[in-house]
Amino acid sequence: MDTTGIYDEALTRLHATGPERLGRLTNHAPMAVEALAAHGRARSVHRWLDLYTVKLENFPSGHTRVTDANWPEALGDPRRAADWIAYFGEKLAERPWREVLAEWWPRLLLGMYGGSTHPVIRVGHAVRSLLTAGDNPAGPRLTELAHGLGYWAARHHLAPEVASSAGAVTAAGALDAVPPIGVREGGFPDRLAQVARLPEWAAAAATPEEARGKLTELVRAAVHRYATHGHGEETMLVHASTAPNAVLRTLPALPQEMWAASLHAAWTASAAVTAMYAPDEPVAHRARAAGLTAEEVFERADAHADEHVVKFADTALDVGDEQALSAVLYAVELSVPMT
Structure with missing residues (x-):
């Protein structure tokens, strides 16, 4: 567990960026910085991010709000990435993160192939960070789970x-x-x-x-x-x-x-x-x-x-x-x- 606060700083920095660049290439930074911090290499995080910055794009614009009623039609639509991330941000503010994850895991699981499996990998890193954060995590780590789940929903693709x-x-x-x-x-x-x-x-x-x-x-x-x-x-x-x-x-x-x-x-x-x-x-x-x-x-x-x-x-x-x-x-x- 990173006790320096650097990992959370890095997430705050990254949440202004989108889940992809060039419309198809995954933003790996949230996953890589979690891995570095988890293995005691927090001092490398910002140096690594400085190198990776050229591969980051600004957070995308919204398209149409995702709701409890219209989510099935938005599933697998990469244009809706910002909408999906906002949707999960709302859900994670209303309910414990484990409940939200348990509700959506079966819906997303079979569609892990979109984004070359990167969305489920991003979620796995986010969950590990939350499991080490205590009983009531808040802030950047919850936001990161929203970004991971939102990216997965937007890129949902069945095998x-x-x-x-x-x-x-x-x-x-x-x-x-x-x-x-x-x-x-x-x-x-x-x-x-x-x-x-x-x-x-x-x-x-x-x-x-x-x-x-x-x-x-x-x-x-x-x-x-x-x-x-x-x-x-x-x-x-x-x-x-x-x-x-x-x-x-x-x-x-x-x-x-x-x-x-x-x-x-x-x-x-x-x-x-x-x-x-x-x-x-x-x-x-x-x-x-x-x-x-x-x-x-x-x-x-x-x-x-x-x-x-x-x-x-x-x-x-x-x-x-x-x-x-x-x-x-x-x-x-x-x-x-x-x-």
């Missing part, structure tokens, strides 16, 4: 219907069994439209704890897989682990009856990203992090400063073993640093 193929016992085996799409060209929406078949895995969980255990296994498997497959697409393959980890981080704030559906949605997202971007052949795992502590590895991600590297390091440290830390250093090798 195509997919058929099930033979599964595997483990998450790692299931990810290995994901069939690649036919034409690995174009952006996220074009590739997503080609995903037609995914392995059966974690279709049902007997208990909420089993759902959480399987989701934890999935995050670990996806992080480990980056250490041998990240070269397929160094940026987009990060989301095979950060999207399900955002769901995992949100579970403690949700009613347990929602955990099984959350697991299924997270698996589908992770598998779809794998189908869209995984390389034909892996490379051998190298113990890049041998002899390094988790803190030293995160420091290297901080110094590199690429937003996806920082966020991936944050997720990999939740896994914490040698292969996870080596995956972070592989991302550092593959990615262009932010300067």
Whole structure:
């Protein structure tokens, strides 16, 4: 937990900016600064933001007010991002944030593919910050949840219907069994439209704890897989682990009856990203992090400063073993640093 106040300062600075730039590229700053602060790197936050400022745009104008009556027609309309953020700001001012989250999580969950899964990741970072803020959080952290939920609602996009193929016992085996799409060209929406078949895995969980255990296994498997497959697409393959980890981080704030559906949605997202971007052949795992502590590895991600590297390091440290830390250093090798 950041006790310096810098994270909240950064959020206040960021809430004057929009969730995207150029009409399609996600603003990663709220997620990255939360990751830095959560790992004791608050002193890096404003320096990092100064570098990232060129990728920020002003907060967008409103279109038409979102209400309890008209929200279904506004769902998935990116022109309504400001309207959705205002709507959730109103709801979070009226009711406890956990109640608002629990009401909207099932409505938004299956539409996590808009914005290349970034909206659910932003919500996951916001929820983690709220869970560490005490019983009655207020101010920038609640506003950040409104921005995250609003962005998700505006970019809500369902995955195509997919058929099930033979599964595997483990998450790692299931990810290995994901069939690649036919034409690995174009952006996220074009590739997503080609995903037609995914392995059966974690279709049902007997208990909420089993759902959480399987989701934890999935995050670990996806992080480990980056250490041998990240070269397929160094940026987009990060989301095979950060999207399900955002769901995992949100579970403690949700009613347990929602955990099984959350697991299924997270698996589908992770598998779809794998189908869209995984390389034909892996490379051998190298113990890049041998002899390094988790803190030293995160420091290297901080110094590199690429937003996806920082966020991936944050997720990999939740896994914490040698292969996870080596995956972070592989991302550092593959990615262009932010300067």
